Amino acid sequence: MLFPITIYRACLWLPARLRGERWHPRVNTALGLLLYGLFGLPLSILLSLEILIVINTQLMAQPMDDDEATQKPLSSTSYSPTHHWPGRTLEEWPTDLQVTLPGYVDDATPPPDPTLPRDQFYDQLLASYSPTILHKMGHEPLWDIPTDIFFDGDTNPRNNVSNALSLGTVPAVVHGEVIAETDDAYYLAYMLYHVKDYDLPVREAISDATFHDGDNEGIQLRIDKASMQITLVETWFHNRFFLCNRTGESQGTEPIQTRALFEGGTHLVLFVQSMGHGVRCASPADFDDLASNSKILRLASDRDKLIAPGINDHTEYNIGYRLASLKPWYRLAKTHAGSGNDFTTLFEDTIVLGTDSTGKEIQIGKFFAANDFEKRAWSRPKPPWAWDDRWDDIPVALWHFHPALAFNSHTGEAYSEKYHYNAPISLIFTAEERKTVLTSLLSEHYQHAPQRLARKTNPVNRQPSLPPAKKPGIGVQVKRYMNYVIHSLG
Known part of the structure; x- marks a missing residue:
C-alpha cells in the first residue's frame, strides 16, 4: 500500500538519474514534479481504484444462505439461458x-x-x-x-x-x-x-x-x-x-x-x-x-x-x-418543503428553473421526502428530473424534460426534437412557464456547446443537434473507465 510514495519518489529520482549534475537540483525537482503530475499521479489513482475495487468485491461477496443451498428451484440446476431457438446457450x-x-x-x-x-x-x-x-x-x-x-x-x-x-x-x-x-x-x-x-x-x-x-x-x-x-x-x-x-x-x-x-x-x-x-x-x-x-x-x-x-x-x-x-409525481412536483420531518409533502428542497414574468422563481421538488438520510449526500432519492450526471454535458432536468435532445447529445444521433406530446412539461408547468423553463435549460446546455447555439430556434421545435464530426476521443474513454x-x- 506504499506504492503512491514509491511512485512519487521514483518520479523525483528519474530526472536526477538521467541528467545527473548537468542540471540544477531545482530543475531536476521541477521536472520530477511535472513527471509525477503527468504520469505518476494518474497511475497512483488508477492503482488505488483497482485495489479499492478488489477490496469492495470481497466485502460485497454474499454467500448463499443455508436454506438457499437446499431450495433449488425447478430450473436452477439444469437451466442455461437460451435464445428463442431451443438448446442454444x-x-x-x-x-x-x-x-x-x-x-x-x-x-x-x-x-x-x-x-x-x-x-x-x-x-x-x-x-x-x-x-x-x-x-x-x-x-x-x-x-x-x-x-x-x-x-x-x-x-x-x-x-x-x-x-x-x-x-x-x-x-x-x-x-x-x-x-x-x-x-x-x-x-x-x-x-x-x-x-x-x-x-x-x-x-x-x-x-x-x-x-x-x-x-x-x-x-x-x-x-x-x-x-x-x-x-x-x-x-x-x-x-x-x-x-x-x-x-x-x-x-x-x-x-x-x-x-x-x-x-x-x-x-x-x-x-x-x-x-x-x-x-x-x-x-x-x-x-x-x-x-x-x-x-x-x-x-x-x-x-x-x-x-x-x-x-x-x-x-x-x-x-x-x-x-x-408518473402523473401524480408531476402534479405534485411544485408542492415541496424544506428538509425536515414536520411536513407531509412528497418532495423536499428545490431546483430553480428560471423566473416567471412577475420575477417569481419557478421551483420544483429536488428530493423525495424522507426521515433517515445524510442531508449533504449525493445519494438522496430523487425524481427523474433531478437526476444529474456531472460527467455529461446536459444540465439537471433536461434529461427528463427534453429527452430527445439529451439522447442526441449522449449518442451523437440526430433524432427529431419536435414534440407532439411532452407529459412532464405539460403537467408540471403553465403555458408561460414551459417556454421559460425550456429556454433556461437550453441556454445552460449551450453554454457547454456554444458552436451549436446559432442553430437554436423555438425551444419546443428546435432542430436536432448534429452528430460530432469525429469519433469520441479520450474523454469518452475516461468516462468508460x-x-x-x-x-x-x-
Whole structure:
C-alpha cells in the first residue's frame, strides 16, 4: 500500500538519474514534479481504484444462505439461458438480441394500435415494452422489492419505512409513463422506487451516505416509430447514466455500456442490484448466477393472476408487477418543503428553473421526502428530473424534460426534437412557464456547446443537434473507465 510514495519518489529520482549534475537540483525537482503530475499521479489513482475495487468485491461477496443451498428451484440446476431457438446457450451475445429466461410465458399480446385514443395507445405501449427485471436480493429483502411510492395510501413518503415494516410486505410496482412523442419516436420512462436503500453493515458503519430512506432509479428508452423497436436505453446507475443500444456503438459524448437484450421481442431485460438498486441493461454474464438470490419480475397482464414476491432472498422466476403512473409525481412536483420531518409533502428542497414574468422563481421538488438520510449526500432519492450526471454535458432536468435532445447529445444521433406530446412539461408547468423553463435549460446546455447555439430556434421545435464530426476521443474513454469503477463500487 506504499506504492503512491514509491511512485512519487521514483518520479523525483528519474530526472536526477538521467541528467545527473548537468542540471540544477531545482530543475531536476521541477521536472520530477511535472513527471509525477503527468504520469505518476494518474497511475497512483488508477492503482488505488483497482485495489479499492478488489477490496469492495470481497466485502460485497454474499454467500448463499443455508436454506438457499437446499431450495433449488425447478430450473436452477439444469437451466442455461437460451435464445428463442431451443438448446442454444448464451456463450456469446445472441445475434437477434433475444433471450428467454425461466418463468417466461408468451401471452400473445397484440401490438399497440396507434388508431386508438392517445391514452389507450400509450397504455398499450407501456405494457408492450415493459421491462423484464432481473433483481438481485440482499440480506434485507423487504427493501429490495420495487413498489408504489404511495403503497400505504398517502402521498407522504416519510412514513414509508415504518408502514412497510408494519405491513411486513410491499406490492411489486413499477412506475411507468410515456413521457414524450416526437416526429420519429416515443420516449418511455420506467421508475423503480424502493422503500429503503441499504448496504452491508461494515459499509454503513463507515459512512452514513451508503444508506437512506427511499430510493428511485430507473430508465428512459426511445422507440423508433418506423421500426417500433427500442433503439436506445439510458439507465440511472448511482448518479451516472449508463447507455445501451442494439449495436454497442455510439458517436456521442457518452460511451455505450453494453448492448441491449430483449425477451419476447420487445421486453428489455434489466439487471437491478440488491441493496443499492443500481439499474442497468442486463448482459449474458448476469445469467450465470441466476439461480442464486434472484427474482425475475414481469408485468402481470392479468392482475387476478399476479404472483406477489416472497419477502426473502429465495430465487423466484415468475413474479408479477403492475404499472403505476408518473402523473401524480408531476402534479405534485411544485408542492415541496424544506428538509425536515414536520411536513407531509412528497418532495423536499428545490431546483430553480428560471423566473416567471412577475420575477417569481419557478421551483420544483429536488428530493423525495424522507426521515433517515445524510442531508449533504449525493445519494438522496430523487425524481427523474433531478437526476444529474456531472460527467455529461446536459444540465439537471433536461434529461427528463427534453429527452430527445439529451439522447442526441449522449449518442451523437440526430433524432427529431419536435414534440407532439411532452407529459412532464405539460403537467408540471403553465403555458408561460414551459417556454421559460425550456429556454433556461437550453441556454445552460449551450453554454457547454456554444458552436451549436446559432442553430437554436423555438425551444419546443428546435432542430436536432448534429452528430460530432469525429469519433469520441479520450474523454469518452475516461468516462468508460469511470463507468467501470462506479459499477464495481456500486
